[in-house]
Amino acid sequence: xxxxxxxxxxxxxxxxxxxxxxxxxxxxxxxxxxxxxxxxxxxxxxxxxxxxxxxxxxxxxxxxxxxxxxxxxxxxxxxxxxxxxxxxxxxxxxxxxxxxxxxxxxxxxxxxxxxxxxxxxxxxxxxxxxxxxxxxxxxxxxxxxxxxxxxxxxxxxxxxxxxxxxxxxxxxxxxxxxxxxxxxxxxxxxxxxxxxxxxxxxxxxxxxxxxxxxxxxxxxxxxxxxxxxxxxxxxxxxxxxxxxxxxxxxxxxxxxxxxxxxxxxxxxxx
Amino acid sequence: xxxxxxxxxxxxxxxxxxxxxxxxxxxxxxxxxxxxxxxxxxxxxxxxxxxxxxxxxxxxxxxxxxxxxxxxxxxxxxxxxxxxxxxxxxxxxxxxxxxxxxxxxxxxxxxxxxxxxxxxxxxxxxxxxxxxxxxxxxxxxxxxxxxxxxxxxxxxxxxxxxxxxxxxxxxxxxxxxxxxxxxxxxxxxxxxxxxxxxxxxxxxxxxxxxxxxxxxxxxxxxxxxxxxxxxxxxxxxxxxxxxxxxxxxxxxxxxxxxxxxxxxxxxxxx
Numbered sequence: 001x002x003x004x005x006x007x008x009x010x011x012x013x014x015x016x017x018x019x020x021x022x023x024x025x026x027x028x029x030x031x032x033x034x035x036x037x038x039x040x041x042x043x044x045x046x047x048x049x050x051x052x053x054x055x056x057x058x059x060x061x062x063x064x065x066x067x068x069x070x071x072x073x074x075x076x077x078x079x080x081x082x083x084x085x086x087x088x089x090x091x092x093x094x095x096x097x098x099x100x101x102x103x104x105x106x107x108x109x110x111x112x113x114x115x116x117x118x119x120x121x122x123x124x125x126x127x128x129x130x131x132x133x134x135x136x137x138x139x140x141x142x143x144x145x146x147x148x149x150x151x152x153x154x155x156x157x158x159x160x161x162x163x164x165x166x167x168x169x170x171x172x173x174x175x176x177x178x179x180x181x182x183x184x185x186x187x188x189x190x191x192x193x194x195x196x197x198x199x200x201x202x203x204x205x206x207x208x209x210x211x212x213x214x215x216x217x218x219x220x221x222x223x224x225x226x227x228x229x230x231x232x233x234x235x236x237x238x239x240x241x242x243x244x245x246x247x248x249x250x251x252x253x254x255x256x257x258x259x260x261x262x263x264x265x266x267x268x269x270x
Numbered sequence: 271x272x273x274x275x276x277x278x279x280x281x282x283x284x285x286x287x288x289x290x291x292x293x294x295x296x297x298x299x300x301x302x303x304x305x306x307x308x309x310x311x312x313x314x315x316x317x318x319x320x321x322x323x324x325x326x327x328x329x330x331x332x333x334x335x336x337x338x339x340x341x342x343x344x345x346x347x348x349x350x351x352x353x354x355x356x357x358x359x360x361x362x363x364x365x366x367x368x369x370x371x372x373x374x375x376x377x378x379x380x381x382x383x384x385x386x387x388x389x390x391x392x393x394x395x396x397x398x399x400x401x402x403x404x405x406x407x408x409x410x411x412x413x414x415x416x417x418x419x420x421x422x423x424x425x426x427x428x429x430x431x432x433x434x435x436x437x438x439x440x441x442x443x444x445x446x447x448x449x450x451x452x453x454x455x456x457x458x459x460x461x462x463x464x465x466x467x468x469x470x471x472x473x474x475x476x477x478x479x480x481x482x483x484x485x486x487x488x489x490x491x492x493x494x495x496x497x498x499x500x501x502x503x504x505x506x507x508x509x510x511x512x513x514x515x516x517x518x519x520x521x522x523x524x525x526x527x528x529x530x531x532x533x534x535x536x537x538x539x540x
Contacts, residue, residue, distance in 0.1 A: 011318075012294045012295045016318075062333055065325035
């Protein structure tokens, strides 16, 4: 099924923003961002570029030669790799250890990570408080780490992190302690009770037959259950949460929440 | 000035056709081709990729890794280079020694050259006969050679070729003798009288102050004067020809004439 976005005009002077991932079929950014770039008066277009991990360095070497390149949006599974190709990082990207947007800055590649601020913007747009609250994060990869950083920066009181790779969880917690010492961040069990926010930062739920990242029987209203997976929009976890009366926020909301941040990044307003 | 083409929708499943040139600002293909691809039911988009000659091999190495790549349209100055990156060539591309479209064929790169058939299609669309006629071609480079091949294949009776590099003219004539023995093809003076068609295949007329490729005082109605230069659309040669009552065909018509051929090439109808 094709979710055709708003149409955009393209000519020989159009600048390119490459949406780099593998696969890219699930992408929501091109159809969301293209109308906003046009509204900002830019003759730029976002197009998907599907490159597998084994080829992504050669792809980047080629991409770097393109004179009408405006920048890149980087998605799964390249967000950590992309950090290694940047010459400079924003403090958030450095703290998270991953980037999802790159632009050229005087011939050097500058990387930033907007997933966390996108998730935070979406939570606020839906009226969910973060300051003073407690959150459970399952999955301390790029997206999960970015969300943890943004929520801790917004005054989250307590965070429990679960990741099957324990070193990944502890690395995130160490970074949070350095950057956001007021947030009580520790490793914890993937058990929802006692938390206001429950966040799935794993890819579980993307494919049919995936196990759930946590036991949905342990969810209860008025918890807010957040998923980072954009497709399917309603993951099995979110469906179970909704059935149990919880508020839910799909991965598409995290994308929607960062579209304006992306426009600002590529137009150098930030 | 931006010549914004018809808008096209783009999402994560959109396939890419890269318009590779240097520069690309003058390109007409994206805005011409995108609506036709959509009309053909394809979720594909043509975007410009501006890469200078010193970087084009690295660019191609990267482009070759992109899973949602449909193919490339190759323009100045990369048409001869591109032939060297193909694994297979159509007979026309091989005869001409240049390619302007490339697609992947079972993991191998197939190159074709559509400029000649584009010019022929434009002549026919304007009601100009080719079969049994005589033509003068000045300039036996890629575009001129492609046109000579297409016209000879369409039943041109007589062709006279002029090129300051005599070996280039004789190489073209040798190829025409092999592929189209019925056409009386020889080297000749750049002198229009006696010809039905007069074709400029040189770049003369692209820049202010260029000398004319032939003496316009020797043109006369009802000759048809064809130029390969797309910008300016009306070259000094075409302006002089029009003033003398000749029919004219600009280089943009050669592009328009091959848009349907490009759709056929990328959709594998040919």
